[in-house]
Amino acid sequence: MHRLTVALTLVSLALAFASLHLGIRFTPTAEVLAALSGEGDDAAAIIVRSLRVPRAILALVIGASLGLAGLLMQIVLRNPIAEPGLLGVNAGAAFAVVLLLTSVPGAGIAAIMGAAGLGAALAVAGVMGLALSTATGLSPAFLLLAGVTIAALLNAGLQVLIILDEAVMEELLFWLAGAFVDRPLTGLWIALPIMAVALIAVVRFRAALDVLGTDDATAATLGVDVFATRLGFLAAVAALAGAAVALAGPVAFVGLVAPHLARLSGAQGTGALLPLTLLWGAILAQTADILARFVLYPSEAPVSAVMAIVGVPLLIVLLRRRRIAMA
Amino acid sequence: MTRAAPQLFALIAALAALTLAAIAFGASFMPLDRVVAALVGQGSRTDGIIIWNLRFPRVLLAILAGIALGVAGTLLQKATRNPLAAPSVLGIVDGAALGVLLFLLLFSNEANALTVSVYWQPVAAVIGALVFAGAVAALWWREIQSPMRLILYGVALAALANALVVLLIIAGPVFRASQALIWLAGSVHTAEWLDVGVLAACLGALLVPILLMARPLDQMRLDDESARATGLAVNPTRGAALLLSVLLTAAAVSLVGGIGFVGLIAPHLSRLLFGSRIGPQMLGAALIGPLMILGADLLARLAFQPLEVPAGALTALIGAPYFLFIMFRQGQAHA
Numbered sequence: 001m002h003r004l005t006v007a008l009t010l011v012s013l014a015l016a017f018a019s020l021h022l023g024i025r026f027t028p029t030a031e032v033l034a035a036l037s038g039e040g041d042d043a044a045a046i047i048v049r050s051l052r053v054p055r056a057i058l059a060l061v062i063g064a065s066l067g068l069a070g071l072l073m074q075i076v077l078r079n080p081i082a083e084p085g086l087l088g089v090n091a092g093a094a095f096a097v098v099l100l101l102t103s104v105p106g107a108g109i110a111a112i113m114g115a116a117g118l119g120a121a122l123a124v125a126g127v128m129g130l131a132l133s134t135a136t137g138l139s140p141a142f143l144l145l146a147g148v149t150i151a152a153l154l155n156a157g158l159q160v161l162i163i164l165d166e167a168v169m170e171e172l173l174f175w176l177a178g179a180f181v182d183r184p185l186t187g188l189w190i191a192l193p194i195m196a197v198a199l200i201a202v203v204r205f206r207a208a209l210d211v212l213g214t215d216d217a218t219a220a221t222l223g224v225d226v227f228a229t230r231l232g233f234l235a236a237v238a239a240l241a242g243a244a245v246a247l248a249g250p251v252a253f254v255g256l257v258a259p260h261l262a263r264l265s266g267a268q269g270t271g272a273l274l275p276l277t278l279l280w281g282a283i284l285a286q287t288a289d290i291l292a293r294f295v296l297y298p299s300e301a302p303v304s305a306v307m308a309i310v311g312v313p314l315l316i317v318l319l320r321r322r323r324i325a326m327a
Numbered sequence: 328m329t330r331a332a333p334q335l336f337a338l339i340a341a342l343a344a345l346t347l348a349a350i351a352f353g354a355s356f357m358p359l360d361r362v363v364a365a366l367v368g369q370g371s372r373t374d375g376i377i378i379w380n381l382r383f384p385r386v387l388l389a390i391l392a393g394i395a396l397g398v399a400g401t402l403l404q405k406a407t408r409n410p411l412a413a414p415s416v417l418g419i420v421d422g423a424a425l426g427v428l429l430f431l432l433l434f435s436n437e438a439n440a441l442t443v444s445v446y447w448q449p450v451a452a453v454i455g456a457l458v459f460a461g462a463v464a465a466l467w468w469r470e471i472q473s474p475m476r477l478i479l480y481g482v483a484l485a486a487l488a489n490a491l492v493v494l495l496i497i498a499g500p501v502f503r504a505s506q507a508l509i510w511l512a513g514s515v516h517t518a519e520w521l522d523v524g525v526l527a528a529c530l531g532a533l534l535v536p537i538l539l540m541a542r543p544l545d546q547m548r549l550d551d552e553s554a555r556a557t558g559l560a561v562n563p564t565r566g567a568a569l570l571l572s573v574l575l576t577a578a579a580v581s582l583v584g585g586i587g588f589v590g591l592i593a594p595h596l597s598r599l600l601f602g603s604r605i606g607p608q609m610l611g612a613a614l615i616g617p618l619m620i621l622g623a624d625l626l627a628r629l630a631f632q633p634l635e636v637p638a639g640a641l642t643a644l645i646g647a648p649y650f651l652f653i654m655f656r657q658g659q660a661h662a
Contacts, residue, residue, distance in 0.1 A: 130651070142654065144479060145416070145478060145482070146651065149650050150647070152415075152647045155643065156643035159637055160631075160636050163636045163637065164634060296494065304493070305490040305491070308489070309491070312483050312484065312486055319466075319480065319483070
């Protein structure tokens, strides 16, 4: 297990390093190293320093936090296919962004990111709240359908807003396509503390999370405050997903796939899954970000679309396994 | 059936009234006497042009699309015995949208004009819808006893189609993207007689097969075992119903875009009014579907004048909460 953690760490760092080389123009390693050590002020060095380095860091952080959000969601909702991307985060964020742009024309990137994060967090919280308020709410199918329906509702609202103010369309497309490009790193000052708090909480309450994975009655017998634990970690999920969407634009499937890749190696229990999930999330996001540069070369493809194209087949493979119980 | 006659009469009357209203209202209001005069060819020349070239095709297209989606939804729910199954939930709409976008991209020249006839657009939609619906059906076929799996596979593949749609939209120029987004939202505002003709032809061609499906589908009402006991080939029937549903949906989507939730809610409301026998329910859905789209389109024209919202946005704004309500009731029933 330990060896795997080290190997995954190395892979994620290697991918991040590779991502510094790749783009519309390939930058040789010597130039990358020169740029990193602060030498060289030619175009290549500037591209590496001001574009590719922030992008690689963002992909690592966002990937890890999406993986964490997915893991928490799957444990707390006892639902193997729960993940923020399927539960309306993107629609919530897009709706909030458009709402902001129509009411405050010319809002800056910071305001847009704030709106996206808030919208995303509210949408996830709403879907999870809906699901938890019914008897069968924990069934995977119910949660998924609730997410899809809320997303349809938000999209319809978004379409109305766009028709009323067509100028918003271009900014929305820019945001949709955004991904890890051109996002100010200052956003990390919000994302990193959220992640730190969530991580500390997970480590501190990992035993409670393990018990919560069995069933509510058992957990209550063992002295876990089921309601408070669930609510607390779902709030963490909403915050993590909101921060990720604010920084990276629409996201998909990393939160679903990363925990399952972690489980593939036989790891059990929240404590063992945590580091593997974080690493897999970072690797997935970094890979998607690299692929996104070449899918529509020379234009950038939206990372969320690349993630979905990789993630959907994986979801289907997971569904085909009998282990996932359906309602 | 006789018991349901008042409801049937009310629906037909509502549809007629809404049709007249949809012709009368628009960028300029036209009093009813002028509408009637223009319809019988006696009104002024401008009235005639507005009615015959602009509003009438639009109204007819809305009605035909409503029929197609309402019937498609009924077939789907009957064949899968799943009240949550609907064209938009099962990836059919997204698949058709992907087909149309690919078509627009592949057969456009430098000036963004189509290089082949627009007649082929429904074909592209049908191919896209068939590929995705076929994949969903193939995945579900081996686990046919689990209705929820169907939904899960549908949602997964719809997400895939959607990601590909986003890729295509981003890859194209911005004005094409906004065009595509508006089309995806679902609207009948660009209706022409040509569209009406194409959709009417599709519906006409599918009419006989749909009528032939009624009896076998009624036999499938309870469960597969009892259906087999009546001598029915269950899976071929189910496959045929799915195929018909896909064809109907694709034909409608290719012309009016992704008008969501009609195929889901029309059969549901119809069942409340007419019960679950397939004949009355399908007839009811074929009346409620047009009512929904016509009503949404009329509202879309009037609510934000002089701007027009896509009708699909309004059907979703009304349909999504209703769908959640159905889900909740189901959830309560299972508990």
